[in-house]
Amino acid sequence: MNKSAETIMTDKPVIDQHLQGEHEHKDPVGAKMGMWLFLMTELLLFGGMFLIYGTYRYMNPEAFHSAAQELNTIIGTFNTIILLTSSLTVALSITALQKGNRTLSVLLLAITIAFAFWFLINKYFEWSHEIHNGIYPGSSELTNRTNGEILFFGLYYVMTGVHGIHVIIGIVILSFMLAFIVKNKVTPENYIRLEISGLYWHLVDIIWIFLFPLFYLLR
Amino acid sequence: MQQNNESHKPHIVGYATYIFVWLSLLALTAVTVTVAGINFGGIxxxxxxxxxxxxxxxxxxxxxxxxxxxxxxxxxxxxxVLTLTAVFVFTFFDYLSR
Structure with missing residues (x-):
């Protein structure tokens, strides 16, 4: 009895050390690979939509051209700058944490999230304006137009909409990372979760890099 | 590839590199917006x-x-990237030859 109790007592710290110490199972390369695999599926999701855009545009060049004139290039350009800058701040946030500067890392992450909100607010005003003008899928204004224009605006709402959902998911993920850094669950020694969240955010940026010229700069 | 992850030193990219890339991205955005304003036709x-x-x-x-x-x-x-490119190339082979 006494002996087994003693073993348990001596065993416990060993188990704890095993769980928290250097023997804890960590696989940052595997985590990163998992994220990249997921990003490949995202590439296929958006790639498929870009393919549809390409073929419909090829079949309806004039309609796509005239419909694109109605989009707000200024808001589009502004949102491009916002997303590019948010990509910078998330990248800088990772470097800051790697260099051990937690405060700067949290600050840069907060700025990234603020940029993401700013992007969505612009998107809200942009869509509101278009919906106010009667241009939305199924509206009487739009259904009276040519098939090419209906396709253009359908693709515009679906593609920027799905991208917008990704921005919202990005805000949630980056907010979790911010909380993890504050609570010391993501640290200068163990920052893989922040790193792969950054990868997701950069992919959202890359998709916008293609969406922007294809929808807003067709003149 | 290194076998031992413990000895795998992370490559830290400096702040300046990121800022330089960001400036290049902004410059390219300016170019693409400017070019779109000029009519170069098909290209x-x-x-x-x-x-x-x-x-x-x-x-x-x-x-x-x-x-x-x-x-x-x-x-x-x-x-x-190659897979996606192949899908695009084959699809447009089809459409362009109709």
């Missing part, structure tokens, strides 16, 4: 896509670290 779309590809490869290589990653990640991305 306008081509210019816009080439600039978008240059911008995304900057993001991919520097912001997303692919340039500094193990070769397996480069293969990952390479295969994905």
């Amino acid at each position: 306008t779309l081509l210019i816009a896509i080439v600039i978008a590809i240059v911008k995304s490869s900057l993001v991919l290589n520097i912001f997303m670290h692919i340039k500094f990653d193990d070769v397996v990640f480069k293969v990952f991305v390479g295969i994905a």
